[in-house]
Amino acid sequence: MAPATTLPPAAIEKETREAKITPQQQLRTSQDLFIRRWGEMGATWGINRTMAEIHALLYITAQPLCTDDVMERLHISRGNASMSLRSLCDWGIIRRLHKRGERREFFESLSDVWEIFSIIATERKRREMDPVLETIKQCQTMLDASSIGKTAAAQESVKLTRQRLGDMEEFMAVTNKVFQQFVGNAKSGLSRVVRVLLKAL
């Protein structure tokens, strides 16, 4: 068990400098550091820590690993590894891989960061932004003069709420549009949007 997974970054660096460690260990320490931070970030973004760590591991090693490799490296149970790997495959940011003459299944991360980001962002938009936009429209319908009555529609409180709903709708619509462009053509390398931006600004 690598102490790296429990020590703060500063301590790891210190250890690396002072102790006599093999290059192999140093590579591993570097990878562990990345994995841990990535996991922490995932946790605050609604992706669970372990899943984020598994993905980080597959990404950073850039080599196909089997379930046991993952279990051992991250100190998690078989059940957890199995479920999380499946879930990552469902998202589409890692892939199953059969090796010739091997019965075990291996897993590898997509290599293109832009593609990974694009997949995650698209899925989140679909699951979280779209329903909100739909709800806003529903709210607006409920406050239409035809629904709530002419007199009521003229009330200050109703007008204020309608204004806010409208502002939010506009914001989300524009965001969606930008976003669509941002990820729509993000396969392999910088997207068109980013290129436009970097030139224009």
Added chain:
Amino acid sequence: MAPATTLPPAAIEKETREAKITPQQQLRTSQDLFIRRWGEMGATWGINRTMAEIHALLYITAQPLCTDDVMERLHISRGNASMSLRSLCDWGIIRRLHKRGERREFFESLSDVWEIFSIIATERKRREMDPVLETIKQCQTMLDASSIGKTAAAQESVKLTRQRLGDMEEFMAVTNKVFQQFVGNAKSGLSRVVRVLLKAL
């Protein structure tokens, strides 16, 4: 207590159509629907549901409310309301407000959606992206030839990891830059970036 807060959207709509309800109730139902969805979205984005709901309430009513208003409307305890309101003030997306001749404190949401978004995004970037970028640089340092040795640095596994670190760093650096432009001048209305994009695409 409004049943609206526990029924699914479809049921609310149905109820609205069929029952005889006052415009005041209908306004409230519409607001509750928005508040609930907003809370759900917040939950999957690492902001807790209640905080998101409080903000949604202040935003959608577009009127200053006091602690008791919030407690009553969202059915939460005084303690919870107090802590969450403070936290929202700390974020800067709602403001304390003293009314003449009132001892109670009132709260109101910022009205500009772009500004709200900009504040949230900037804070999250600072707390979550920046540390990752720093970690990546630290990881790279550990794999420099000067640190790990010339022979080791030439190893395939080390080269692969360095490549991945580099790709990720580039991605995050570009994202940061775009982001900076996106929120840097987002005060009041569409930012320059969005205007550039909408024109260019």
Added chain:
DNA sequence: CTATACTTTCAGTAGATACTGAAACAGGAG
């Protein structure tokens, strides 16, 4: 000063989420 009106804090608890480990399952080899 005390009384009143309101706010904040925090220990304890409820509820949600993630994880384990063992049992069931799948399928290829003999």
Added chain:
DNA sequence: CTCCTGTTTCAGTATCTACTGAAAGTATAG
């Protein structure tokens, strides 16, 4: 068929997060 290797499922449990409610704190009025 059975044995073996590897995978998935899921009930039970550990862990973490959010929430309550009551007590302590703060400030203004009288």
